[in-house]
């Protein structure tokens with residue numbers, strides 16, 4: 001299994017940490033040393049390991065321990081988050097051209113990395129998404145590559161465009177694109193020729209293809225089992241021809257996982273998919289979060305962390321709801337709610353978080369168009385600027401805001417006084433409205449005041 005030994009080692013480190021109720025700095029240092037060893041043994045690049053440990057150390061030393069977690073679990077939380085960051089934080093999707101326009105994808109990589117197989121696997125995934133891909137046999141040097149592509153394509157029910165092994169790949173690519181246009185294909189996947197090692201011929205051939213037709217996505221296929229060599233290859237391909245993403249194959253046979261862990265940090269390019277076996281269905285979208293959980297193998301702690309995070313939000317929401325009921329909602333609360341909203345990633349969340357308000361309001365919010373949401377978010381930014389220009393007393397007691405104070409706030413936030421007046425008025429309206437709503441008053445037709 002992928003990451004087997006890394007996973008085992010990290011879990012041992014955490015088991016030791018979790019046993020301790022309190023952690024000294026020396027405990028953390030010792031744990032970090034172990035983590036470093038485990039990552040190096042997993043063949044993660046040295047520089048990547050060094051940066052990783054440094055970040056985890058900095059974050060662990062100053063960290064407040066969250067309610068519901070012990071210090072050891074807090075370190076697991078930080079390591080988990082940094083592993084996710086290391087692998088690219090978010091899942092990256094292959095970007096298709098809009099509408100019926102053809103998306104051209106060029107597969108690159110060394111011989112044996114898994115290009116031909118992966119091209120066919122991708123074609124299958126695209127077909128399931130409702131696309132009509134065309135596979136193009138561009139590996140004219142490796143004996144049997146064309147046949148292999150044809151056999152796999154047939155299993156996937158996808159057509160192959162081939163011109164045999166005597167025509168140069170850039171010409172094949174050009175002819176394939178013309179064919180795809182006539183044939184109503186919306187994705188063209190070019191299989192290209194690899195070599196055993198990086199060489200000039202291979203790079204210039206790929207570059208020539210790029211000069212001949214528009215390639216929208218250049219995807220490098222690397223073999224996880226070759227570890228750091230694979231990462232070095234990726235860095236070189238990225239430098240010479242420019243990559244959009246990477247597919248890491250044979251993760252099923254790689255117990256170390258170093259390539260998958262380092263490639264994003266070294267090249268800056270995301271992993272799109274991972275190959276998990278020889279079968280044509282064995283290609284999985286890459287989810288950094290899931291991969292990190294898999295490596296840490298700590299379902300229990302990770303769900304505890306999630307719960308602790310949820311509890312914090314819930315606590316704040318309860319507190320705010322209490323204040324609302326007493327109509328004590330002030331500018332500090334407003335700032336806090338915008339902060340939480342940002343954390344939760346949506347304008348609708350602020351209302352959804354307040355018990356008793358969620359349903360009705362959130363429904364009203366969904367009616368906001370994207371433009372309106374954008375505008376509202378911009379307005380909110382200005383409101384924040386104005387609140388930051390207030391003194392703490394003014395934030396707690398909005399009634400203090402007389403004309404001269406408003407004038408000062410306007411100057412501080414770089415807006416004119418009319419805007420401050422408008423904001424205070426809207427804030428008061430919002431407060432009034434919220435009071436009505438918490439009393440179970442009218443629910444429909446609510447409009448955000450910003």
Ligand code: GDP
Pocket residue numbers: 109110111112113114115116117118194249250251252253274275276277278282
């Ligand atoms: P190419 O030279 O880059 O086109 O490589 P191929 O597509 O011919 O693949 C080389 C070998 O790796 C083949 O035997 C494939 O079946 C195998 N292979 C490709 N991807 C994976 C994978 O994700 N897992 C496993 N176990 N084998 C794979």
